[in-house]
Amino acid sequence: MNASLVATLAKVVGPQWVRQQPSERATFRADGLPTHEAMPGLVVLPGSREEVIEVVRLLHLAQVPFVARGAGTGLSGGSLAGPDSVLITLTRLTRILAIHPEQRRAIVEPGVVNARLSAAAAAFGLHYAPDPSSQTACTIGGNVAENAGGPHCLKYGVTTNHVVALELVLPDSAAMRLGSRQGEPWGPDLVGLVVGSEGMFGIVTEVTVRLEPLPAAVRTFLADFTTIRAASTAVSAIIASGVLPAALEMMDQTCIRAVEASIYAAGYPTDAAAVLLVELDGTQESVEGEAADVERLLHANRARTVRGASTEDQRARLWQGRKKAFGALGRLAPDLVVQDAVVPRSALPEVLDAIAGIGRRHNLTIANVFHAGDGNLHPNISFDRRDAAMAQKVEAASREIMAVCVAAGGTITGEHGVGVDKRQYMPLVFDAASMTAMCDVRRVFDPDQRANPGKIFPSYACREWRAGGVR
Amino acid sequence: MNHDPAERLRSLLGRDAVEQKATGIPYVTPDSAEGIAVACRVAAEEGWTVRVEGNGTWLPPDAHADFAVSTRALNRTVDISPADLMATVQAGTSLESLRRQAAALGMWLPLDPPGRPDRTIGSIVATGTAGALRAGLGPIRDHVLGCAVVAGDGRRLTSGGRVMKNVAGYDLTKLHVGAFGGFGIITDLHLRLRALPSADVTLTAQADRDALTFSARALGGAGLDCSALELLSPAVAARADWTLAARLLGTESAVAATVAKVRRVGDLAWQELPPDESAAFWGSVNRAWLGGAVTLRMGALADSIDETIDLLAGLLDEQLVSAGAATGGVRWSGSAEPDQLLTLRHRAAEREIPVTLERAPWRVRQRVGHFGAYREGVGNLVGRLRTTFDPRACLRVALEEVRGG
Numbered sequence: 001m002n003a004s005l006v007a008t009l010a011k012v013v014g015p016q017w018v019r020q021q022p023s024e025r026a027t028f029r030a031d032g033l034p035t036h037e038a039m040p041g042l043v044v045l046p047g048s049r050e051e052v053i054e055v056v057r058l059l060h061l062a063q064v065p066f067v068a069r070g071a072g073t074g075l076s077g078g079s080l081a082g083p084d085s086v087l088i089t090l091t092r093l094t095r096i097l098a099i100h101p102e103q104r105r106a107i108v109e110p111g112v113v114n115a116r117l118s119a120a121a122a123a124f125g126l127h128y129a130p131d132p133s134s135q136t137a138c139t140i141g142g143n144v145a146e147n148a149g150g151p152h153c154l155k156y157g158v159t160t161n162h163v164v165a166l167e168l169v170l171p172d173s174a175a176m177r178l179g180s181r182q183g184e185p186w187g188p189d190l191v192g193l194v195v196g197s198e199g200m201f202g203i204v205t206e207v208t209v210r211l212e213p214l215p216a217a218v219r220t221f222l223a224d225f226t227t228i229r230a231a232s233t234a235v236s237a238i239i240a241s242g243v244l245p246a247a248l249e250m251m252d253q254t255c256i257r258a259v260e261a262s263i264y265a266a267g268y269p270t271d272a273a274a275v276l277l278v279e280l281d282g283t284q285e286s287v288e289g290e291a292a293d294v295e296r297l298l299h300a301n302r303a304r305t306v307r308g309a310s311t312e313d314q315r316a317r318l319w320q321g322r323k324k325a326f327g328a329l330g331r332l333a334p335d336l337v338v339q340d341a342v343v344p345r346s347a348l349p350e351v352l353d354a355i356a357g358i359g360r361r362h363n364l365t366i367a368n369v370f371h372a373g374d375g376n377l378h379p380n381i382s383f384d385r386r387d388a389a390m391a392q393k394v395e396a397a398s399r400e401i402m403a404v405c406v407a408a409g410g411t412i413t414g415e416h417g418v419g420v421d422k423r424q425y426m427p428l429v430f431d432a433a434s435m436t437a438m439c440d441v442r443r444v445f446d447p448d449q450r451a452n453p454g455k456i457f458p459s460y461a462c463r464e465w466r467a468g469g470v471r
Numbered sequence: 472m473n474h475d476p477a478e479r480l481r482s483l484l485g486r487d488a489v490e491q492k493a494t495g496i497p498y499v500t501p502d503s504a505e506g507i508a509v510a511c512r513v514a515a516e517e518g519w520t521v522r523v524e525g526n527g528t529w530l531p532p533d534a535h536a537d538f539a540v541s542t543r544a545l546n547r548t549v550d551i552s553p554a555d556l557m558a559t560v561q562a563g564t565s566l567e568s569l570r571r572q573a574a575a576l577g578m579w580l581p582l583d584p585p586g587r588p589d590r591t592i593g594s595i596v597a598t599g600t601a602g603a604l605r606a607g608l609g610p611i612r613d614h615v616l617g618c619a620v621v622a623g624d625g626r627r628l629t630s631g632g633r634v635m636k637n638v639a640g641y642d643l644t645k646l647h648v649g650a651f652g653g654f655g656i657i658t659d660l661h662l663r664l665r666a667l668p669s670a671d672v673t674l675t676a677q678a679d680r681d682a683l684t685f686s687a688r689a690l691g692g693a694g695l696d697c698s699a700l701e702l703l704s705p706a707v708a709a710r711a712d713w714t715l716a717a718r719l720l721g722t723e724s725a726v727a728a729t730v731a732k733v734r735r736v737g738d739l740a741w742q743e744l745p746p747d748e749s750a751a752f753w754g755s756v757n758r759a760w761l762g763g764a765v766t767l768r769m770g771a772l773a774d775s776i777d778e779t780i781d782l783l784a785g786l787l788d789e790q791l792v793s794a795g796a797a798t799g800g801v802r803w804s805g806s807a808e809p810d811q812l813l814t815l816r817h818r819a820a821e822r823e824i825p826v827t828l829e830r831a832p833w834r835v836r837q838r839v840g841h842f843g844a845y846r847e848g849v850g851n852l853v854g855r856l857r858t859t860f861d862p863r864a865c866l867r868v869a870l871e872e873v874r875g876g
Binding site: 102103125146147149153157158160161170174176177178180181182183184185186187188189190191192193195196197213216236239240241242243244282283284285286288289290293342343344345346371374375376409410411412413414415416417418422426429430431433434435437438440441442443444445456 | 552553554555556557577599609610612613622626627628629630632633634635636637638639640641642643645646648649650653654665666667668669694695696721722723724725727728729768769770771772773774798799800823824825827842843845846847848849850852853855856859860870871
């Protein structure tokens with residue numbers, strides 16, 4: 001990286017907030033996905049919105065690409081920066097600027113950790129609903145970039161359903177405020193467009209979110225099944241009944257056994273083909289009524305046993321296995337790829353069968369722990385990245401899993417984003433004209449394509465399709 | 472090459488596909504998305520302008536253009552699935568038609584937009600016009616999983632998909648929802664449906680506006696599960712006084728419990744509407760907006776609806792007005808000149824409240840635009856986005872106000 005640029009940036013953020021040495025930069029060479037790495041040319045950690053704008057302005061003048069990063073918990077390689085790029089880490093922008101309990105809104109800086117916002121809102125009887133598994137570490141800014149989800153998004157919606165306004169710093173350093181505090185778009189819905197754009201339109205420096213009231217009552221059930229198909233049918237039956245659980249999660253046998261063999265053992269039956277966690281929340285009356293319905297539906301759909309929990313301790317125990325599943329799976333092998341795809345709920349049994357077949361064919365351990373209520377699968381593949389042949393099999397299996405999900409009417413990612421990991425799968429879901437239109441939209445915000453370059457689209461896509469028309 | 476729009480379109484789409492009304496412009500009703508794409512491609516080639524219509528019952532079909540394209544023949548339900556609670560419909564499908572099909576399968580699309588029940592789904596989505604149910608079930612964007620559009624130059628583009636969660640690619644669906652067709656003509660929609668609730672109860676109470684907003688705040692603070700809590704002016708509710716209407720959806724026991732709680736909060740005399748009257752009441756509320764030539768919505772928070780209605784009363788009137796008492800949002804209908812509307816928009820903008828023109832004669836739309844009073848830099852972005860989707864400016868959509876015009 002150009003020495004004078006580094007010196008100028010150091011003046012803006014302070015020399016202690018610039019990481020230039022290879023050993024310092026190496027910390028930032030991957031996110032939560034072990035299959036991709038890139039070494040950023042430089043890392044800067046601005047301490048304020050103003051410093052972010054000034055850094056972006058200097059990079060604009062120097063025409064240097066940049067990548068915004070939060071806590072680095074992403075699962076698609078979305079915040080990887082190459083040697084020609086500056087990584088702008090936003091973890092120092094941690095202020096909760098305001099909580100307006102009357103309006104059920106909070107205004108936060110992008111580096112605020114997801115769970116910390118809910119903790120702060122709890123004092124007012126409110127919480128921030130999207131709850132990615134990494135919520136004790138991941139940042140709201142990262143959630144906005146990826147349009148993150150989580151178990152409780154079945155009822156409450158994902159990040160985009162909770163962001164009403166934001167400030168976006170464009171790659172030319174112009175800052176603009178989008179949206180309104182009420183949630184009505186101010187003009188076309190640019191907030192909706194920016195959420196999930198994976199940092200390719202600029203850097204979000206302030207986010208206004210909706211807060212939801214903490215439910216008066218919560219009831220959690222754990223049901224176990226002797227076949228995946230029975231568990232999947234139960235999922236469809238519950239949703240079709242009109243009950244909308246706060247969460248409806250499934251774990252398969254491989255995952256159950258990994259959990260039960262770990263320090264996170266939650267008492268899940270290890271001989272079950274699958275367990276379902278069903279959480280209901282709302283008023284006392286609605287939860288009681290729905291609980292009776294759900295229990296009946298679980299039994300009617302051949303649940304072997306159904307355990308209920310209504311106290312905080314009991315619920316925490318039932319959830320423990322689910323929340324720590326990824327940690328438990330980490331024990332099976334040195335590396336774990338947490339895949340992400342979505343299928344129509346009705347396709348769950350066939351798709352899960354097909355994924356099991358893919359695992360067998362490649363001799364890979366694939367464990368499923370996922371948001372069954374909205375068909376959002378997380379097939380987890382355990383492997384050892386030092387074994388090149390095995391890493392290749394993981395790649396091949398991932399591709400096959402994506403193809404199966406798309407063929408079933410689904411998509412290649414429900415909440416992790418495309419990043420670098422899934423660029424190659426984009427043509428499975430979008431034709432050339434639609435991807436070119438997306439690239440054109442990006443150029444409206446970022447004509448030089450310097451914000452998080454090389455993400456989402458296959459590298460040949462925008463260039464070739466633009467020059468040569470539709471393939 | 473024929474440079475008469477009607478003849479050219481006939482040669483491409485067939486003689487029967489083009490009507491030439493005695494006083495109007497050539498009028499095309501393709502029965503496929505490709506037909507719409509063909510019409511847009513020829514418009515882009517020739518530099519012709521296109522007016523887009525659904526059933527023509529919400530926005531007046533009066534934009535000046537070289538020819539009109541209607542989506543009303545695109546009225547097929549492509550897929551409807553109770554197991555997945557989703558439907559794929561062509562944009563010209565009417566809300567009423569989808570309601571009937573979904574209800575037969577135990578489902579519904581929880582939208583209660585202003586206007587007539589035969590409005591097309593495409594119109595509802597393109598104008599982003601939600602009704603009282605937005606309070607509990609979310610704005611229009613929350614019900615749209617994906618869409619296909621024809622861009623102004625005839626490109627056929629897709630975004631999103633048919634599954635409940637999807638972050639593949641940029642969320643261009645959000646851009647099309649509520650953009651009044653400024654970025655393309657919506658031809659197909661993937662919609663999220665819900666299971667029909669077993670109980671659907673409407674409570675109404677009448678009093679003066681201050682008393683109702685006070686009680687509404689108490690109800691909001693009590694954490695009650697209301698799918699709608701709407702403050703309605705006497706003319707909208709067709710009642711003698713202002714009305715607070717609560718709609719409660721869910722299981723029988725949960726709704727019964729909420730009804731009991733609503734009755735306990737505040738000191739309003741609540742009246743429970745019989746089921747047949749309930750549907751008629753909300754239908755009448757939705758049709759009431761057609762009583763004025765101009766309809767607009769304002770993004771006001773629930774705690775500022777009083778001052779927002781006061782602002783309306785001062786600059787326009789407070790005849791046809793409603794407000795989301797729990798989650799905000801104010802709608803107004805009436806007669807107004809462009810200057811009055813622009814004044815309202817800029818006064819509201821000072822209070823950080825956006826004003827969206829939902830419906831008006833072309834003469835008014837052209838001047839006031841659906842949107843305006845943007846914050847710095849936003850207008851430039853929107854303009855460039857439009858050029859991206861409609862490079863030859865074929866789509867006659869008055870997206871933005873004409874400043875100083």
